[in-house]
Amino acid sequence: KLNSFHFEGGKRTCFLQIRYYLSLLYCYLYDYNLNDAQGLCDQLVREIMRWSHLPVKENEDCSAPEKSHCQFGMTGNVHPEAAVRVIQSMARFMAAYFTNQLLCILPPHNVNVLPPLHIKTVTEQSLRLIILQHSKVASVVREQNLSNVWTVEYALELLFIGGLVPEAVWLAHKLGDWKTSVSVGVAFQLFCKHDSSFTRSKKKGLQLPLNLTPAQIFQEKLQCFLGQPASSEAKNEMGSKYKQFTGVLPT
Numbered sequence: 330k331l332n333s334f335h336f337e338g339g340k341r342t343c344f345l346q347i348r349y350y351l352s353l354l355y356c357y358l359y360d361y362n363l364n365d366a367q368g369l370c371d372q373l374v375r376e377i378m379r380w381s382h383l384p385v386k387e388n389e390d391c392s393a394p395e396k397s398h399c400q401f402g403m404t405g406n407v408h409p410e411a412a413v414r415v416i417q418s419m420a421r422f423m424a425a426y427f428t429n430q431l432l433c434i435l436p437p438h439n440v441n442v443l444p445p446l447h448i449k450t451v452t453e454q455s456l457r458l459i460i461l462q463h464s465k466v467a468s469v470v471r472e473q474n475l476s477n478v479w480t481v482e483y484a485l486e487l488l489f490i491g492g493l494v495p496e497a498v499w500l501a502h503k504l505g506d507w508k509t510s511v512s513v514g515v516a517f518q519l520f521c522k523h524d525s526s527f528t529r530s531k532k533k534g535l536q537l538p539l540n541l542t543p544a545q546i547f548q549e550k551l552q553c554f555l556g557q558p559a560s561s562e563a564k565n566e567m568g569s570k571y572k573q574f575t576g577v578l579p580t
Contacts, residue, residue: 346411352437354415358422359434359459361469367478370419373412374490380409413491418443420487424496426466427481428503433458447499448538495537507546514543 350369357366378384421443425432428446435441436459444450470479481504488497494517502510514537539545 343408343410346408347414348440350407350411350415351418351435351440351442354418355434355437355440355459358461359437361461361465363466363469363475363479364473366419367475367483370416370487373407373415374487376407377409377412377416377490414442416487417491417493420484420491420493421446421496423479423484423487424500426463427484428500429463432461432463432466434461435459445493445496447496447541492535495535495541498537498541502541502546507550510541511543511546514541514546518543 350373354366354369357363357369422432422434424430424446430446433443435443436457439457441456444456470476481500485497485500488494488500494513498510498514498517501507501513517537
């Protein structure tokens, strides 16, 4: 039924395409067809790069390069917002996999973007989630020879392309890569500082939580260096030790 879906244009085109492509993605994931799920995202990334006037290599590696747009269920021109929503959901699914979180999708007949992992949202409680098996996904990655493309790096790329920079910081930090999380966090803070329109945005998911700010991550590393637990009870004590530690550094 999804393959016979057509768009006639108009104001509802974006809304309908979001539902269609999210349904398609969730169908692939429900069947553990990771190859086509990733192939769909690869094609949508290419579309976004073209809209952004970025160079696209036609022979660029892809999880299933031999398949065409039609074979992935794509129906001509894709609305940019629809492509971004699918990429965001795939990025969150992969991030959940690599951090051993609960693997969930939404039913294809009642779709929405997967909720973020780094914060709790109000709408998350009302979503009807379908749980997938982590071990089954790991097995399929091996069976479908996706080990080279089903990677943390790919998940991070999707998070960046989907505009989910705070979640990229969370993923790197969750996996113990504090240098990447700090670097991305600093770049994101500088971007927010110099982009007035983004600064005015009140969307909670687009802001860095306090525990993911570069300063907080550095403080955690300092506490670890000094042999102190990274607990809230130790923060006041560690603040004075931080001053003492930095006070002996040469100027």
